[in-house]
Amino acid sequence: MVEAFQNSFLGPYVGYVAAYVILILAIVLPLLIGVAYAVYADRKIWAAAQMRRGPNVVGPWGLLQSFADGLKVFLKETIIPAGANKGVFLLAPIIMFTVALLGWAVIPFSAEMVLADINVGILYIFAVSSLGVYGIIMSGWASNSKYPFLGGLRSAAQMVSYEVSIGFIIITVVLWASSFNLNDIVLSQKGTILGIINMHMFNPLLFPMFIMFFISALAETNRPPFDLPEAEAELVAGYQTEYSSMAFALFWLGEYAAILLMCALMSVLFLGGWLPPFDWAPLYVIPGAIWLILKICFLFFLFAWVFATVPRFRYDQLMRLGWKVFLPLSLFWVVVVSGYLMFFTDKFA
Amino acid sequence: MLAGIILLSGTAVILSRNPVHSVLWLILAFFNAAGLFLMLGAEFLAMILVIVYVGAVAVLFLFVVMMLDIDFAKLREGFVSYLPFGLILAGVLAAELIVAAMAAVVVGSPGEPVAPVIAAAADVSNTEALGALIYTKYAYVFQASGMVLLTAMIGAIVLTHRQRSGVKRQNIGQQVARRPEDAVIITKPGVGQGVEL
Numbered sequence: 436m437v438e439a440f441q442n443s444f445l446g447p448y449v450g451y452v453a454a455y456v457i458l459i460l461a462i463v464l465p466l467l468i469g470v471a472y473a474v475y476a477d478r479k480i481w482a483a484a485q486m487r488r489g490p491n492v493v494g495p496w497g498l499l500q501s502f503a504d505g506l507k508v509f510l511k512e513t514i515i516p517a518g519a520n521k522g523v524f525l526l527a528p529i530i531m532f533t534v535a536l537l538g539w540a541v542i543p544f545s546a547e548m549v550l551a552d553i554n555v556g557i558l559y560i561f562a563v564s565s566l567g568v569y570g571i572i573m574s575g576w577a578s579n580s581k582y583p584f585l586g587g588l589r590s591a592a593q594m595v596s597y598e599v600s601i602g603f604i605i606i607t608v609v610l611w612a613s614s615f616n617l618n619d620i621v622l623s624q625k626g627t628i629l630g631i632i633n634m635h636m637f638n639p640l641l642f643p644m645f646i647m648f649f650i651s652a653l654a655e656t657n658r659p660p661f662d663l664p665e666a667e668a669e670l671v672a673g674y675q676t677e678y679s680s681m682a683f684a685l686f687w688l689g690e691y692a693a694i695l696l697m698c699a700l701m702s703v704l705f706l707g708g709w710l711p712p713f714d715w716a717p718l719y720v721i722p723g724a725i726w727l728i729l730k731i732c733f734l735f736f737l738f739a740w741v742f743a744t745v746p747r748f749r750y751d752q753l754m755r756l757g758w759k760v761f762l763p764l765s766l767f768w769v770v771v772v773s774g775y776l777m778f779f780t781d782k783f784a
Numbered sequence: 785m786l787a788g789i790i791l792l793s794g795t796a797v798i799l800s801r802n803p804v805h806s807v808l809w810l811i812l813a814f815f816n817a818a819g820l821f822l823m824l825g826a827e828f829l830a831m832i833l834v835i836v837y838v839g840a841v842a843v844l845f846l847f848v849v850m851m852l853d854i855d856f857a858k859l860r861e862g863f864v865s866y867l868p869f870g871l872i873l874a875g876v877l878a879a880e881l882i883v884a885a886m887a888a889v890v891v892g893s894p895g896e897p898v899a900p901v902i903a904a905a906a907d908v909s910n911t912e913a914l915g916a917l918i919y920t921k922y923a924y925v926f927q928a929s930g931m932v933l934l935t936a937m938i939g940a941i942v943l944t945h946r947q948r949s950g951v952k953r954q955n956i957g958q959q960v961a962r963r964p965e966d967a968v969i970i971t972k973p974g975v976g977q978g979v980e981l
Contacts, residue, residue, distance in 0.1 A: 523808070554909050558831035565839030569811070572843065576804060576850050588847065595843055602835075615828075615911060755956070 458550055462539050470691040471501035476732075477739045484743035508687075511680040516578060519677065523577035528678065528685035531570025535692035538563040542699050543618045545709045545723030556617040557605055560700055561598075564655065567693055568594040570686070571657075571664060571674045578677040586673025589750065590657060590664035596757035597654040603765035604648045607772045608635060608704045613782055621708035631714050633707040640772055645705045647761055649737070652697040654757065656690070658738060660745040661753055694738060695731060702730035786819040803849045811842045828911045 440454035441447045475490065475498065482489025490497035515521060541556040543549040553559060568591050575587015609615060612623035628637045635641045654661040665673030675686050702708055707730075709723025748756070776782045789812065796809040814837045821830035918926050973979050 520802075520804075523804075553827065555827050555831050555911065558828070558835065562831050562834040562839060565835060568839075568843055569846075572846055572850075573808075576846075584850075588850070591843055591847055595840055598839065751954075 455550075459540075462550060463536060466536070466539060466692060466695070467688065469695060470688055471505065473691050473695060473735060474501045474504075474687075476735065477742070480736065480739035481743045484740070505684065508680060508684040513680040513682060516580065516677050518579040520577040520579065523573050524677075525682065527570050527574035527577060528682045528689070530573065531567065531689035532685040532692070533689075534563055534566045534570065535689040535696060537566075538696045539692075539699070541617055542696075542703065542727075543621060543709060543723075544727055546618065546622075548709075548724060549618060552616070552618060555615045557609060557615050557620065557704075560617075560696070561602065561605060564693070564696065564700075565594070565598050567655075567689075570689065574678065574686075575674040578674070580677055582670045582672075583674045583676050586664040586670045586676070589670075590674065593657070593661065593663060593753060593757070594655055596754060597651045597761070600647065600757065600761035600765045601651045601655060603762075603769050604644045604651065605704070606769050607641065607644050607765075610769070610773050610776055611635065611638075611641065617703050617708070621703055621710060624707045625710055626714040633710040633712060633714050634705065635707070636705040640775060641705065644765070644768060645701075647765060648701060648705065649734075650756075651761060652701060653738070653741060654753070656694045656697055658694065659742045660748050662747060663750055663753060695735065698731045698734040698738070699727065701734055702727060706730045706734075786816045786823070789813075790816045790820075803852070804846065807842060807846045807849050810845070811838055814838050814842060826910055828909075828914060 437451060437454040437458075440450035443450055445453055478500070479489040479497075490500035493499045493503045515524060538560045540551045541549065541553060541559050543552070571590045571594075572587045575583045575585075575590070578584070608620065612620040614620060614623070624633050624635050626633060628634065636645050653659075657664050664670075665675065670676070675683060678686060706712075707726075709727045711718035711721065711726050793809040793812040793816070797806045797813065800806050800809060814833065818830040818833045818838075821827070821833060971979050
């Protein structure tokens with residue numbers, strides 16, 4: 436498509452930019468609609484878990500609820516606290532939102548459908564997802580108020596702690612796939628289990644890592660049971676207490692976009708990405724993007740399920756889990772996996 | 785352009801009055817350094833720079849700087865008395881830089897880049913190239929740098945760790961190991977009777 440644009444009347448430079456702008460929009464617009472429906476799905480799943488109906492008034496089955504909320508937020512007045520550090524205060528939600536969208540650039544939707552097929556794709560996602568903390572910590576500091584500040588500090592410590600174990604978990608998968616490229620990681624899962632299942636998840640050596648990655652992803656995206664940064668009972672709403680209107684909406688969108696990104700990353704690393712679950716020819720007729728979206732939906736359901744059922748952790752327990760349980764375990768598992776690959780396979784030969 | 789932004793944000797780090805703003809400018813400088821690495825084709829290094837420096841080190845910086853309660857008036861009080869020492873330090877650093885620059889000019893004639901340690905192979909990704917070099921030729925240096933970091937870490941822990949007595953701690957293993965039989969007594973007291981414990 437990029438070549439076609441470059442060869443058209445637009446010329447090589449304008450055509451290049453135009454083609455990429457269209458490709459980026461082709462990812463971002465469905466993503467934002469997906470985020471709106473993720474919020475709706477979240478509320479419906481919690482409602483179902485609590486025997487309620489959930490949103491059901493706006494549109495058929497309440498399907499337009501998120502858009503109505505978005506419109507309402509859009510029309511409200513932006514209030515900037517007098518004591519706030521204005522520049523940083525306004526920059527924080529923008530960073531949060533942008534960073535959540537950045538990671539999607541390297542997610543492969545099929546063998547060809549990937550915006551930037553770079554060599555170090557997984558490192559790129561890891562780098563970008565570690566930036567999300569800046570949005571939170573900056574908003575916490577710039578609000579110049581107690582609760583946001585405490586929320587920001589909590590979140591910074593939490594995200595840095597869990598990133599370490601996420602890094603080691605990613606390394607085990609990278610060792611298995613012997614590549615940092617996300618498309619190679621997806622393809623390495625083709626028929627790995629019994630020659631028929633296209634998933635790393637059912638690999639006995641990687642399954643514990645999948646569980647740990649899921650829990651770390653909950654912590655990384657500040658989802659319950661690890662939503663300490665915005666624990667209502669203690670911190671009002673944490674770092675977003677002072678935000679209103681569109682700035683608040685950007686946090687909200689960014690949060691859900693980050694959750695969906697984590698789901699996408701998990702499906703790429705452990706559930707076979709755009710590959711169908713079984714290595715069976717008729718299943719390949721369905722486009723890869725559909726499989727990926729189905730897997731993301733499944734994982735998102737798990738996220739919402741956890742939200743509806745598990746009580747919040749205490750902060751010291753959260754830190755204990757991150758540093759004293761996950762970090763040694765994942766480090767040990769890197770040794771186990773590399774030892775297995777070294778001595779029982781010919782991968783490193 | 786990237787180098788220009790690095791210089792500008794580096795200047796802003798020093799000039800901004802608010803230490804938190806300084807750290808934010810520093811992060812911008814890190815980002816642009818990663819951009820420079822990318823343009824040199826060292827994508828692995830660029831990503832590691834963002835992950836380690838921006839994602840972890842700068843967060844901790846920001847963390848510490850935000851918690852510090854700095855009194856600027858007090859800081860400026862001692863400015864004059866520290867000035868001579870600061871000037872000497874700056875002079876030494878500048879002299880070192882000049883000497884190093886002179887040495888570089890002598891080694892590599894201008895316009896001709898210094899030869900890389902190994903020739904860049906076209907078919908090897910730079911992650912593999914780095915690994916092949918670090919784990920063979922520089923294996924001992926690599927291990928030694930790891931030891932230095934470990935020592936620093938242990939040192940920091942030893943310096944700051946305080947053993948406090950009389951603090952109640954949660955022992956998760958003990959909690960999980962408790963059985964209902966040890967913890968609960970089921971009784972059925974009659975009307976007007978108490979429970980004997």
